[in-house]
Amino acid sequence: MSTYPNVTETKELIKQLVSIPSPSGYTSRAIQFVEDFLKDLHVETKRNNKGGLIATLPGENDKKHRLLTAHVDTLGAMVKEVKKNGRLRLDLIGGFRYNSIEGEYCEIHTSNGKTYTGTILMHQTSVHVYKNAGDAKRNQENMEVRLDAKVKNADDIRELGIEVGDFVSFDPRVQLTDNGFIKSRHLDDKASVGIILQLIKRLKEENITLPHTTHFLISNNEEIGYGGNSNITPETIEYLAVDMGAIGDGQSTDEYTVSICVKDASGPYHYELRKHLVELAKQHNVEYKLDIYPYYGSDASAAIRAGHDIVHGLIGPGIDSSHAFERTHEDSLKATENLLYYYVQSEMLSI
Structure with missing residues (x-):
């Protein structure tokens, strides 16, 4: 039996994931990476029409399913x-502030398949x-991208093939420290994607x-x-x-435990599922923190808003400086991996 969690392997996987540009709307390369990873494990997958990926592990009970999600x-x-x-x-994609990207290196991905580098700066930098x-003010009016190309005007830029609507990704600047930290942009939520991939790998390795049939x-x-x-x-x-x-x-969340969300901007998460997760953490000595995220929504809350009749929950590694220069520690990755491992093997709630 393999040692689990193999946190070194998890961190290397997260490093690979954050290094793939995938702002919302431009995610095909990242999805392909995940699909290839799962294909090597002989896991059944399919694409949805939105471009997401669904993997399924059959369970003893095929009448009551579970679904786990993380976003790439x-x-x-x-x-x-x-x-x-x-x-x-x-024009920004997602909820963050211009000051968090000032001075950042970036890539411009053109519709003809070319990529150009640049730096995000204030117009009034010098x-x-x-x-x-x-x-x-750090805002749309004052901030701009300085291209690493000989361009003096709009016509020069368009000759490169750059046009309105081209996607712009940010340099993750990922680093793994000797004392267990991983710092990078986009740990939200590629840290969780890496954790889920490692979870599936372990389940397959340990046969x-x-x-319950479980979808990812x-x-x-x-x-x-x-x-x-x-x-x-x-x-x-x-x-x-x-x-x-x-x-x-x-907040009670830190970088060294798994965070179990009890409420976010959408309202409380399911009480009985939350209690079940806490009981599993206690039973298996998984360090955890309960917390409320005041300005936050998840895929689970989006599913509830869409009208699905489900029991919904939210857990994850603690991430410092979210939507900016993010960081977490391997202890938090391990705690999250472990809680998921015990959760997917547990019996479903009696609702």
Whole structure:
């Protein structure tokens, strides 16, 4: 039997995932990576019409199903305007602030398949020229992309094939530290995608038959609100979103435990499922924290809003500085992997 969790392997997998550009709407490469990973494990998968991926592990009970989801789409941007000064104006994809991408390296993905690099900067960057360089607002009006190309005007840019609507991805700047941290953009939610892939791999390696048929949805539109609100089988009773736990003032979530969400902006998560997850954590000595995320929604809450009659829950690794320069620790990855491992082997709630 393999040692689990193999957190070094998990971190390397997350590193590969965050290095694949996949802002919402531009996720085909990341989905293909996940599909290839699962194909090597001989796991049945299918694509939905939205471009997400669904993997299924048959269980002893095929009348009551479970569904777990994590999302491979990330924050990003689109080209809003090809500016006369030879730079690009952005329109953001997902909920974050312009100040969190100031100075970031980026890539522009054109519709003809070419990729160009650039840097996201304030128009008024040079303190030798602009007196208000530090005071100007970080917003769409003032921030722009400086292309790494010889361009002086909008015509030069268009000659490269860059146009309004091209996707812009951010350099993840991923690093694995010697003391167990992984810091990178897009740990929301590629940390959870890596965890789910490792979970499936272990279940296959250990030849475990689950008590219930279990689906794993790798969604691709969560950051814009509707990644996991469809393709839920009528037999699905329990729906567990695996997404980041948010850290900040007033929060109990940290980078070293699994976070179990009790409520977010959509309202409370299912009480009995939450209690079941807590009982499993206690029974198997998995370190956890209960928390409320005030400005947060998940694929599970999107499924509830879509009208699905399901029991919904949310857990995940604690992620510091969410939607900015994110970081977590291998302890949190291990705790989340372990809780999922025991959860999918547990008996379903009696509702």
